[in-house]
Amino acid sequence: MARKLSYAKAINEALHQEMEHDPSVFILGEDVARMGGDFGITQGIWHKWPDRARDTALSESAIIGLSVGSAVCGLRPVAELMFADFVTVCYDQLVNNAAKIHFMYGGEASCPIVVRAVTGSGIRCAYHHSQSIEPWLMNIPGLIIVAPATPYEAKGMLISAIRNNDPVVFLEHKLLYNRKGEVPVEPYEIELFKAEIERKGDDITIVATMRMLDLAHAAAKELENEGVGVEIIDPRTLFPLDKRTIIESVAKTGRLVVVQEGPKVMGFGAEIGAMVSEEIFEYLRAPIKRVTSLDVPIAFSPELEDYVNPTMDHVLAACRSVMSF
Amino acid sequence: MALTKKRLLELYCDMVSIRKFEEAVENYSKNGTIPGFIHLSIGQEAAQAGVVGALKKTDYKFPDHRGHGAICLCGTEKKRVMAEIFGKVDGINGGRGGSMHINDLSCRNMGFNGIQGSTVVTALGTAFASTYKKTDAVTAVFMGDGTLGEGTCHESMNMAATWKLPIIYCLLNNQYAISTHYTESHPQKQLATWADGYEVPNEVVDGNDIEAVVEAVERAAERARKGEGPTLLEFMTYRWQGHFSGDPAAYRPDGELEAWQQKCPINRSRKQLMEIHGCSGAELDELDARADAEIAEAVQFALDSPWPDPKNALKHVYATVQVEDWK
Amino acid sequence: MAVLLRMPRYGANMEEGTLASWLAAEGDAVSAGDVLCEIEIEKLSNELEAPEDGVLRAILCPQGETLPCGAPLAVLAGADEDISALLTDVSADADVPDEVPGSxxxxxxxxxxxxxxxxxxxxxxxxxxxxxxxxxxxxxxxxxxxxxxxxxxxxxxxxxxxxxxxxxxxSKPAETSGPAGAANAVKPSESRNGARMSTIRKVTARRMMESLSGSAQSTIMMDADITDLVKAYKVLKPVFAADGIKLSWTAVILKAAAETLTRHPGIRTIIEGGELLTTYPIDIGVAVDVDYGLVVPVLRKLDAKPLKTICRELAAAIDRAGGIWDRKNLPRLLSIASIGYAECEVFHSDP
Structure with missing residues (x-):
């Protein structure tokens, strides 16, 4: 049975169900227990499992370090980074420890941690609470970066992430928290490392994640009226990437537009673009286009913030330019 | 409570074994057989052998980058540790880690790290797991005087003290963080007092006195097992070589090394064994010769072991994903 | 009244459909709204309904066949109605040209x-x-x-x-079979002074009139400086010639027109069913004068083709125009007439 749930509630439900399902799962982070999380995502867990929900000091390194160490001992911690930007103060733990455990132990130990990180811009909180951190973590083999876009994906992918034996950074876009969608009541998994073809089309492939999918869909609708068929792909797991799905789509359409929140320089759009031109240049009919935020810090004032991020018009312009190349 | 003769003899052998191990590593590093750079712990044998010797096999040990000795004593076969340092396929980690990243889960050597202060917070996790699973395992994390400059030490001690986690912070104060003397980078006269701010019990221990080390660790472990939380032990010691093999250590004042060599932990135990426990010099020489033979065998094993298959570089990156080999 | 049912076009992207299954058999009486057959496009399935009451008199497309949009599928008519004329039309109609594969x-x-x-x-x-x-x-x-x-x-x-x-x-397999027959059927006639018009002229006339009534009448004349273009043309001409390709101004103008149409979707916007529809792909007809009238073969999807390809296709189309008449292959966007040979000063044609 399914009913409508918000993205936030879907994540909360996944956490409750996994706490129920597996006694080795516990949550920790700043204000995640008693208060139920700064964004309310972990509500109700402490009340049911007071020993398995831990409020911590403002110590991101300790939070992730503790997660890593306990994971080696067979626990499954789900840590919260109140804002993904704070990954900078626990980067060592993610990069040098979490991502290396399996490698170092030659497969004898793994590091089944999930780090839930609240990402993205749009809530007028300026540059320390609005950054898109995906690329900061995307060249760390050993880490998995997941970016769900819908309540259905949020629940299923969080359950998969918790059950997965590798360290997963689970990105939650703060502007999607109130997004509602159909979510089954029972626990279910969504396969990681598998991109979703959200819409079929023959002329342009758009790759986008999280909030950027809205722009992609709006542009696709507009372009449909012009007779241009847009295929939309949500990689869902950004790293390791489901290259196959993207390659097959672009081999069919011959045109690729990547829509990405966050600076253009070295963003995941750059990686996808490079990958496609490297692997299937022969199939391309037009240059690859990236639609991204500007290469600036996110500013506070709404006028400033909104100017920095991509809009549907930018996506349309990019699509038209690849069509007319 | 003094250690028994039997126990002291065991620890003496451990220390000698570390010394011989490190000397062999130094030779093969200097002649270019061992790739990369290595950090030796000659002069610090008592602190390493004492900490590991005072703990149970089920306790979690986080040796640091200057930790060959502690690693060998956790229970991994010395020849496989040696082969790892040589980068060979029979190394305990298949050549993936080398000198600075030697781990063996089977004996709870968790020593993965080349980053100062990194394991100090990771150790929270194994300690937390002990309380979560209600086992009596304690966690000992090795750190140095230099490590204490890292912010993670603050986060770790604060959380461990608040949650009463079973951790022993083993601070081997060997005086120098590479070239910088600890008095030039820390305001405390004695680094152990740093734990006072977290209301964490702390002791300053003669790190070259194996008995003192063992007894201090046993006290701390007992507190931890009783649920009374962490302890910081500062072992005063000295590394005889430079920071890495080949560092001439020109930053040390004249005569400092010689003064510390007078306090050699091995000679000290040897003297104790002879004077208090009635061991003969020939008896101890025989033990030294056995250690020599054991290390020579370990070196031969490492030399004979083949290089790993280059394709092994792609193994064990993920538990759930096979990494692509596009070469 | 008898109705010829054709392969429908569901959405501007659709170019062909597969007749997945017939749900009514020849001779069945059906009511308006009854589902007659299922049409598959890609992985979607659509149902084709009877537009009015009648009897399914003839099925012209077997199950499983893939046909272009507009191809005849069936005849719906009264039980005893004479449908022979309709069927004759259909057979003349059969040369719906295949799309150039992969172009x-x-x-x-x-x-x-x-x-x-x-x-x-x-x-x-x-x-x-x-x-x-x-x-x-x-x-x-x-x-x-x-x-x-x-x-x-x-x-x-x-x-x-x-x-x-x-x-x-x-890539025009139709050229050797069906269409040749169709071309033979269209005999150029000596039509003068009220003599009967050939079908081709009738159609040409009708199309010209449709074009006149179906589009807003406005003429804009602008000067464009093509000095650079002329230079490029002179450089390219021998280069192309070395490859055995004839570069003509018509081809250049086709390329320019395709670019213009691509960049300005407004020009290719039509009114269909009360809605604005921006058409795609960029297909352009080229008026070719043949001895029995005017034919307009269509070059497809020109936006995606380099100039060389356009030259080749243009040459092939003109060759072919002498022998066949692609009746079904109608331009959707624009037709270009090359009349340089006529030495006229102003040529104004509304279509």
Whole structure:
């Protein structure tokens, strides 16, 4: 049975169900227990499992370090980074420890941690609470970066992430928290490392994640009226990437537009673009286009913030330019 | 409570074994057989052998980058540790880690790290797991005087003290963080007092006195097992070589090394064994010769072991994903 | 009244559909709204309903067949109504031209079309004068790749069997069969002074009138400085000639028109069913004067084609125009008439 749930509630439900399902799962982070999380995502867990929900000091390194160490001992911690930007103060733990455990132990130990990180811009909180951190973590083999876009994906992918034996950074876009969608009541998994073809089309492939999918869909609708068929792909797991799905789509359409929140320089759009031109240049009919935020810090004032991020018009312009190349 | 003769003899052998191990590593590093750079712990044998010797096999040990000795004593076969340092396929980690990243889960050597202060917070996790699973395992994390400059030490001690986690912070104060003397980078006269701010019990221990080390660790472990939380032990010691093999250590004042060599932990135990426990010099020489033979065998094993298959570089990156080999 | 049911066009992207199944049999009486058959486009299935009450008199498309939009599917009529005229029309109609496989942006033209070729492979095939349609693609989704073309050329060269026919000619299979018959059926007549018009002239006249009434009448004249273009033309002409390709101003104008249409979707916006519809792909007709009238073969998807390809296709289309008349292959966007030879000063034609 399914009913409508918000993205936030879907994540909360996944956490409750996994706490129920597996006694080795516990949550920790700043204000995640008693208060139920700064964004309310972990509500109700402490009340049911007071020993398995831990409020911590403002110590991101300790939070992730503790997660890593306990994971080696067979626990499954789900840590919260109140804002993904704070990954900078626990980067060592993610990069040098979490991502290396399996490698170092030659497969004898793994590091089944999930780090839930609240990402993205749009809530007028300026540059320390609005950054898109995906690329900061995307060249760390050993880490998995997941970016769900819908309540259905949020629940299923969080359950998969918790059950997965590798360290997963689970990105939650703060502007999607109130997004509602159909979510089954029972626990279910969504396969990681598998991109979703959200819409079929023959002329342009758009790759986008999280909030950027809205722009992609709006542009696709507009372009449909012009007779241009847009295929939309949500990689869902950004790293390791489901290259196959993207390659097959672009081999069919011959045109690729990547829509990405966050600076253009070295963003995941750059990686996808490079990958496609490297692997299937022969199939391309037009240059690859990236639609991204500007290469600036996110500013506070709404006028400033909104100017920095991509809009549907930018996506349309990019699509038209690849069509007319 | 003094250690028994039997126990002291065991620890003496451990220390000698570390010394011989490190000397062999130094030779093969200097002649270019061992790739990369290595950090030796000659002069610090008592602190390493004492900490590991005072703990149970089920306790979690986080040796640091200057930790060959502690690693060998956790229970991994010395020849496989040696082969790892040589980068060979029979190394305990298949050549993936080398000198600075030697781990063996089977004996709870968790020593993965080349980053100062990194394991100090990771150790929270194994300690937390002990309380979560209600086992009596304690966690000992090795750190140095230099490590204490890292912010993670603050986060770790604060959380461990608040949650009463079973951790022993083993601070081997060997005086120098590479070239910088600890008095030039820390305001405390004695680094152990740093734990006072977290209301964490702390002791300053003669790190070259194996008995003192063992007894201090046993006290701390007992507190931890009783649920009374962490302890910081500062072992005063000295590394005889430079920071890495080949560092001439020109930053040390004249005569400092010689003064510390007078306090050699091995000679000290040897003297104790002879004077208090009635061991003969020939008896101890025989033990030294056995250690020599054991290390020579370990070196031969490492030399004979083949290089790993280059394709092994792609193994064990993920538990759930096979990494692509596009070469 | 008898109705000829045709392959519908569901959405501007659709170019062909597959008749998945007939739900009514010949002779069945049906009411308006009854589902007659299922049409599959890509993986979607659509139902074709009877537009009015009647009897399904003739099924013209067997189950499983894939046909272009507009192709006849069935005749719906009264039980005893004479449908012979309609059926005759249908047989004359049968030469719905196939799409040039793989040309233009058409790798995207749906999985139904089957043939995929990469843009680079297409260029190579044209350079080598290879009919790529018979080559099995080994690329992604079965696309023909440059490797495939090279391998094929390598194998064939030694077997001395390189097909030197132009792909454009080869890619119109209809040319040799049905359409030839259709062309023969259209006999140029000596129509003068009230004598009967040939069908082709009738259609030309009707189209001209439709065009007049179906589009807003406005004429804009602008000067464009084409000095650079002339220079480029002079440079390119011998270069193309070295490859055996004739560069003409018509081809250049086709290319320019295709670019313009692509960049300005407003120009290719039409009113259909009360809604604005921006059309795509960029198909342009070229008016060709033949001895029995005016025909307008259509060059498809020009936005995606380099100038060289346009030159080749134009040449092939003009050759062909003398022999056949692609009645169904109507321009959707624009027609271009080349009348330089007529030495006139102003030529104004509303279509």
């Amino acid at each position: 233009g942006s058409g790798s995207g033209s749906g999985s139904g079309s089957g043939l995929r070729i990469t843009p680079k492979a297409l260029v190579l095939a044209e350079e080598l004068n290879i009919d790529y349609r018979s080559i099995a693609g080994t690329g992604i989704l079965g696309a023909i790749t440059r490797e495939d073309i090279r391998a094929w050329a390598g194998g064939k060269a030694s077997a001395k069997a390189v097909n030197t026919k132009k792909p454009d000619e080869l």
